[in-house]
Amino acid sequence: MSKLEIVGLTKAYGKKIANDHINISLNCGVYGLLGPNGAGKTTLMRQIVALTKPTSGEILYDGQKIEVLDTKYRNLLGYLPQDFDAYGNFKILEFLEYMAALKDVKDSKAKINELMSLVGLQEVKGRKIAKLSGGMKRRVGIAQALLNNPKILVLDEPTAGLDPQERNRFRNMISNLGKEAIVILSTHIISDVEQVAKEIIMIKNGRVRIKASGKELLGKMAGKVFGIRVKDEEQIAEINEKYKIVNVQRGADYTNVRFISHSKPEIVDVWKEEPMFEDVYIEYFER
Numbered sequence: 001m002s003k004l005e006i007v008g009l010t011k012a013y014g015k016k017i018a019n020d021h022i023n024i025s026l027n028c029g030v031y032g033l034l035g036p037n038g039a040g041k042t043t044l045m046r047q048i049v050a051l052t053k054p055t056s057g058e059i060l061y062d063g064q065k066i067e068v069l070d071t072k073y074r075n076l077l078g079y080l081p082q083d084f085d086a087y088g089n090f091k092i093l094e095f096l097e098y099m100a101a102l103k104d105v106k107d108s109k110a111k112i113n114e115l116m117s118l119v120g121l122q123e124v125k126g127r128k129i130a131k132l133s134g135g136m137k138r139r140v141g142i143a144q145a146l147l148n149n150p151k152i153l154v155l156d157e158p159t160a161g162l163d164p165q166e167r168n169r170f171r172n173m174i175s176n177l178g179k180e181a182i183v184i185l186s187t188h189i190i191s192d193v194e195q196v197a198k199e200i201i202m203i204k205n206g207r208v209r210i211k212a213s214g215k216e217l218l219g220k221m222a223g224k225v226f227g228i229r230v231k232d233e234e235q236i237a238e239i240n241e242k243y244k245i246v247n248v249q250r251g252a253d254y255t256n257v258r259f260i261s262h263s264k265p266e267i268v269d270v271w272k273e274e275p276m277f278e279d280v281y282i283e284y285f286e287r
């Protein structure tokens, strides 16, 4: 099984350390790269697709440095950049034909047809890219990334702008692709990856905070999530001082607060909650 190893990867832009000694190993399956704005996700992905050179550290594919593999490595890649928005004057079909020619795709007509059906663009294939909605542009971007049957598929915020139905379709598609390729996708939205990702890589301030399966992440929160019915806003402020609040649920005649505490909370009348992914997000990314 093919393996991508990221070893001590560090990228600095002047004084800003965008990626800080990242060590991860990836093989076949879907990996969700999760982190707040500016965490370093795009920087990491651009290095994986060999568009940005690391300041130090290296990336190995099946034990060989990717810069040594060079074209051989690039031919294995599919990439959807975060700012995929160019080629506005192309029609969808023209654009995919153009990209297929650049990537030297064999039997490109059949492949383009297959991909347009997969992402649901058949009906609009004659439309100019500039005239498409954000979600449709994303779909064109996903299709072009898949043209060469990539072994490593890197998708930077692929679900940005997709509506709930499109997100669902996308999740199913990704789950299938992960059977045969290393799929890395970044998102801010944990629900995009919790069902399909074999592992979630949580990144903050350029560092990997944790890399684990969804089940393991939820397991780590067991016994740490609590609920309480509060009397007033003052009590919410008190809880906020001591603990991480996940959410405040306001009903017609009650207010419940969900919060995280690593030890038994020093408040009466709390109850334990089953951990959810929202708790995981707050635990790793909030102050």
Ligand SMILES: Nc1ncnc2c1ncn2[C@@H]1O[C@H](COP(=O)(O)OP(=O)(O)OP(=O)(O)O)[C@@H](O)[C@H]1O
Residues within 6 Å of the ligand: 013, 016, 017, 018, 035, 036, 037, 038, 039, 040, 041, 042, 043, 044, 082
């Ligand atoms: N070319 C660059 N020059 C200078 N600083 C940069 C450059 N690219 C990224 N950075 C900085 O590096 C940090 C990480 O940025 P990056 O785009 O990788 O984060 P991200 O997790 O992808 O964020 P977002 O979710 O907002 O896209 C940020 O502080 C960003 O401002």
